[in-house]
Amino acid sequence: MSFDLLEWYKKNTDEKILYSFLGPVSEDIISSILDKIENILTEKETDLKTFKKIYHISVEALQNLYHHSDSPNQKGNAIENNIVFILKKEANPAKIINKFYILTGNFINKSNTRLLKERIDQLNFLSKDEIRTLYKLILNNNEFSEKGGGGLGMIDLVKRSGNNLSYNFYNFDNDYIFFTLRIAI
Amino acid sequence: MESIRIEKTRKTPDITFNAESGKLQIEGKSIPENSIEFYKPLVDWLEEYGKTSHDATEVNIKLEYFNTSSSKCILDVFKKLETIHKENNNVIINWYYEEDDEDMLEAGEDYQSILKIPFKMIEMEE
Numbered sequence: 001m002s003f004d005l006l007e008w009y010k011k012n013t014d015e016k017i018l019y020s021f022l023g024p025v026s027e028d029i030i031s032s033i034l035d036k037i038e039n040i041l042t043e044k045e046t047d048l049k050t051f052k053k054i055y056h057i058s059v060e061a062l063q064n065l066y067h068h069s070d071s072p073n074q075k076g077n078a079i080e081n082n083i084v085f086i087l088k089k090e091a092n093p094a095k096i097i098n099k100f101y102i103l104t105g106n107f108i109n110k111s112n113t114r115l116l117k118e119r120i121d122q123l124n125f126l127s128k129d130e131i132r133t134l135y136k137l138i139l140n141n142n143e144f145s146e147k148g149g150g151g152l153g154m155i156d157l158v159k160r161s162g163n164n165l166s167y168n169f170y171n172f173d174n175d176y177i178f179f180t181l182r183i184a185i
Numbered sequence: 186m187e188s189i190r191i192e193k194t195r196k197t198p199d200i201t202f203n204a205e206s207g208k209l210q211i212e213g214k215s216i217p218e219n220s221i222e223f224y225k226p227l228v229d230w231l232e233e234y235g236k237t238s239h240d241a242t243e244v245n246i247k248l249e250y251f252n253t254s255s256s257k258c259i260l261d262v263f264k265k266l267e268t269i270h271k272e273n274n275n276v277i278i279n280w281y282y283e284e285d286d287e288d289m290l291e292a293g294e295d296y297q298s299i300l301k302i303p304f305k306m307i308e309m310e311e
Binding site: 027034036047049052053055056059063066067132135136139140152153156160 | 196216218254299
């Protein structure tokens with residue numbers, strides 16, 4: 001059975017969500033999502049430290065979606081052009097404080113799946129200090145990727161959140177995979 | 186040499202550089218999708234500025250947020266300043282961070298460890 005984006009979106013936007021977006025991404029869309037997140041966090045009286053972490057991770061996650069989705073741009077209303085961004089707050093039974101989560105989704109070419117999976121697995125395997133060292137190494141390697149960041153985006157999500165990344169790949173069709181990433185904050 | 190004045194936007198910081206006083210100030214958010222394009226004028230300007238000697242260059246950098254694509258460009262800016270410093274000119278980078286913003290302090294320390302240039306970490310009280 002092929003992957004149903006709307007069904008997945010519905011399932012993941014239950015009553016605990018603070019904010020959710022489904023649609024094509026652009027620079028203006030990113031700005032407006034960030035404005036909304038800022039408002040929501042202000043309303044919820046989030047402490048400054050958590051506020052900054054969530055904002056920073058949102059910026060990076062959204063720009064990862066913007067730069068790295070493999071959507072077929074020529075077909076304006078193709079389902080593959082959509083991205084998903086969800087901000088949630090979930091009760092954590094082990095702790096008194098609730099935890100924030102960011103869940104993102106985007107379409108990627110099937111051929112990129114293996115590399116992406118290996119990359120995340122590798123980052124999840126590293127310790128906090130190793131992540132920082134790797135970040136500095138890539139920051140200083142004098143290389144800009146065609147997208148500008150030189151591959152720092154995913155490392156930054158691990159570095160800032162201090163948590164491992166969870167992911168899933170859903171088969172969409174012969175060419176595309178829907179890739180979801182869950183970042184606990 | 187002309188001074189630089191770039192007004193801040195929703196995603197880019199305010200930048201002022203006075204060639205005469207040697208003071209460069211970067212303040213605000215730096216989260217543009219295309220950072221290379223945004224920072225190019227400043228990097229080019231520093232290249233030009235570095236061609237003559239300057240008694241003292243002071244950088245005050247107060248960033249609320251910056252994305253990873255800016256982080257590479259900021260390093261480029263600092264590397265230009267490092268070259269100026271190597272040629273026996275006084276250069277100091279004052280890295281401001283808000284109270285308790287450990288991530289921003291850590292980011293400053295990362296730059297400090299990469300570069301051979303005087304850094305000062307300054308905590309701003311709320």
